[in-house]
Amino acid sequence: MQFGRTTLSKFVIEQTRAQHGELGALLIDVAAAVKTISAMVAKGALAGHHGALDSTNVQGEVQKKLDVLTNEAILRHCEWGGQLAGMASEEMDDPYRIPEQYPRGRYLLVFDPLDGSSNSDVNVSVGTIFSIFARSTAGHAELDDYLRPGAEQLVAGYAIYGPSTMMVLTLGTGTHGFTLDRESGNFILTHADIRVPADTNEFAINTSNERFWEPPVQRYVTECKAGKTGVRGTDFNMRWIASMVAEVHRILMRGGIFMYPKDSKDPSKPGRLRLLYEANPMAMLIEQAGGAASTGRGRIVDVQPNALHQRVPVILGSKNEVERLERYHRDFDDGSDRPFVSPLFAERSLFRDEPRT
Numbered sequence: 001m002q003f004g005r006t007t008l009s010k011f012v013i014e015q016t017r018a019q020h021g022e023l024g025a026l027l028i029d030v031a032a033a034v035k036t037i038s039a040m041v042a043k044g045a046l047a048g049h050h051g052a053l054d055s056t057n058v059q060g061e062v063q064k065k066l067d068v069l070t071n072e073a074i075l076r077h078c079e080w081g082g083q084l085a086g087m088a089s090e091e092m093d094d095p096y097r098i099p100e101q102y103p104r105g106r107y108l109l110v111f112d113p114l115d116g117s118s119n120s121d122v123n124v125s126v127g128t129i130f131s132i133f134a135r136s137t138a139g140h141a142e143l144d145d146y147l148r149p150g151a152e153q154l155v156a157g158y159a160i161y162g163p164s165t166m167m168v169l170t171l172g173t174g175t176h177g178f179t180l181d182r183e184s185g186n187f188i189l190t191h192a193d194i195r196v197p198a199d200t201n202e203f204a205i206n207t208s209n210e211r212f213w214e215p216p217v218q219r220y221v222t223e224c225k226a227g228k229t230g231v232r233g234t235d236f237n238m239r240w241i242a243s244m245v246a247e248v249h250r251i252l253m254r255g256g257i258f259m260y261p262k263d264s265k266d267p268s269k270p271g272r273l274r275l276l277y278e279a280n281p282m283a284m285l286i287e288q289a290g291g292a293a294s295t296g297r298g299r300i301v302d303v304q305p306n307a308l309h310q311r312v313p314v315i316l317g318s319k320n321e322v323e324r325l326e327r328y329h330r331d332f333d334d335g336s337d338r339p340f341v342s343p344l345f346a347e348r349s350l351f352r353d354e355p356r357t
């Protein structure tokens with residue numbers, strides 16, 4: 001038992017006194033949903049939750065059983081409290097209307113109920129990502145109420161279901177981590193005021209997409225891979241968990257840069273990650289911890305959404321590395337990097353696949 005340590009409930013009530021406890025009550029309901037999801041995920045194959053459904057979400061992605069179950073868990077835990085004007089989720093085509101039998105408030109909860117869900121069947125860390133906005137009045141939210149830049153978020157957070165379950169959140173005054181004490185059922189403040197180191201030697205990107213990246217990203221990653229033999233003069237390490245929550249958590253704990261950039265693989269998509277319920281909340285958490293979060297050409301939280309499930313390029317983490325990659329995008333856009341961009345990069349490989357003799 002962790003006596004005398006700050007619990008999540010105590011923290012959010014203290015931090016939200018100005019909102020007369022409504023926001024605190026909503027966050028306590030979110031934490032209750034997270035505990036339910038933590039228990040679901042921890043059961044693994046024993047609960048029969050693994051595997052896919054024959055349905056697809058609005059993204060055209062096959063839905064996992066856990067995608068739907070975790071989405072339901074958040075709706076049920078949060079719809080009744082009277083703080084919400086509506087909810088939106090990766091797993092629902094349209095925003096969720098609070099049922100008439102419940103009172104409505106002025107907050108909007110936007111979430112990805114199980115990020116990294118393709119990892120859940122192989123027992124790799126997954127997470128829940130959430131973001132809270134306020135509208136001026138209580139009542140049923142309209143679509144436009146959701147299409148707000150990330151800079152207007154009141155709260156951003158995630159839960160990570162790993163060896164331990166943690167919640168990491170910001171209310172605009174720093175980024176703080178809470179670890180679930182399963183004996184008491186309390187989230188305990190274990191990582192107060194997290195800071196991201198400004199420099200790093202660790203990058204995270206899905207390098208199978210390299211041929212689809214824009215030249216500035218190819219330039220940056222090529223330099224990292226060249227290590228001390230190249231312009232960076234130091235070796236780098238690479239990680240790719242394919243679970244954004246796990247990547248961001250590692251970066252908050254020890255620094256790093258995470259990239260899911262714009263690529264030409266599907267020109268209709270300006271990136272893979274969704275702006276409202278993945279990029280924006282992670283961007284607020286990273287910036288509140290002293291890091292940077294960019295599309296490559298501007299702050300993520302400054303992007304004006306025009307659709308609920310809009311995608312965006314994501315580059316976030318250690319400030320000095322994000323700023324370097326932004327500079328490479330500027331060099332590319334104004335043509336000043338041309339001496340670097342060799343026609344070699346237009347080829348699939350530096351060495352043609354010569355027929356074996």
Ligand code: AFP
Pocket residue numbers: 061114115116117118119206242243244245260272273
């Ligand atoms: P899923 O939720 O479909 O598993 O996608 C996870 C994710 O949105 C994000 O958490 C990862 O960083 C990214 O996709 C992994 O994408 P790739 O599978 O293309 O590497």
